[in-house]
Structure formats: C-alpha cells, structure tokens
Amino acid sequence: MADIAVFYIGIAIVALLVIAALVFFVKRDKTGKITPLAGLSFAFVVAGIAFGDDRLIGYGLMGAGVILAIADVIIKTRK
DSSP: OHHHHHHHHHHHHHHHHHHHHHHHHSOOOTTOOOOHHHHHHHHHHHHHHHTTTSHHHHHHHHHHHHHHHHHHHHHHHHO
C-alpha cells in the first residue's frame, strides 16, 4: 500500500516540475491575468487536495488539474 502512495507522490512531483519548467521557459503574458482554463485547473488541484482522503478521487482530480494546466500552457504557446 505504501509503495503505491510513493509512486503517486512521485508522479505528482514530476508533473509539478514539468509545469514549473514550462512556466519558466515559456514567454509570459504581459497582463499577468489568469486564464479561465488555468483557474479551472487550479480549482481541480485544490479539490484534489481537499478530497485527499480518498486516493482515487484526490489523485484523479489533481491529475485532471495538471492536464488542464499543461493544455493551457500549450494553448498559450501557440498564440
């Protein structure tokens, strides 16, 4: 059981590192406003933390938030 938790935590850390790298290497928007997709991804991550007692729901929500954040970064880079 503990090995699975360590695996999921490792995946979450790697995903956060990838997002952080994308944020630093991608040109930043001068307005500094958060996009609706980024806000939604943030809400999913916060909900995942809030529902962290149930691993399936918690990690699923966090994963959805990370995927939406990556999609937002990709959409921003194409503009």
